[in-house]
Amino acid sequence: MDRIFLRDLRLACTIGVNDWEREVRQTVKIDLDLDVDLAEAGRKDDLSLTVDYKSVRDRIEALVAESRHFLIEALAERIAEACLAEPGVQRVRVCVEKPGALRATRTVGVEIVRDQGSGGRGRGPT
DSSP states (O other), X not given: OEEEEEXXXXXXXXXXXXXXXXXXXXXEEEEEEEEEOOHHHHHHTOGGGXXXXXXXXXXXXXXXXXXXXXXXXXXXXXXXXXXXXXXXXXXXXXEEEEETSSTTOSEEEEEEEXXXXXXXXXXXXX
């Protein structure tokens, strides 16, 4: 399977369980891997035969901007669902980080993998 990836997408949102986190927007860092078949798009040099990564970025940007999740796990799930709604995406890996969330760490985060075969809710094969 081929892959389209987006790295270091940095977006502001309301995320966290502490009172102050509900009042101050924080930056999250997102990495995405979208497993897709790119063969026909590559042969025909045709955007309509692939996943438009600008469209994916725009969709994720809007989703995160409206987020009021308590957990980055929940945000990661919503992002995975949005990615799997894109035609052609068979599997997605979503990594969401909260830089500076814990003292003495550069970042903390979660990584999830979801695929079409599990309805977007299960872990696909690694």
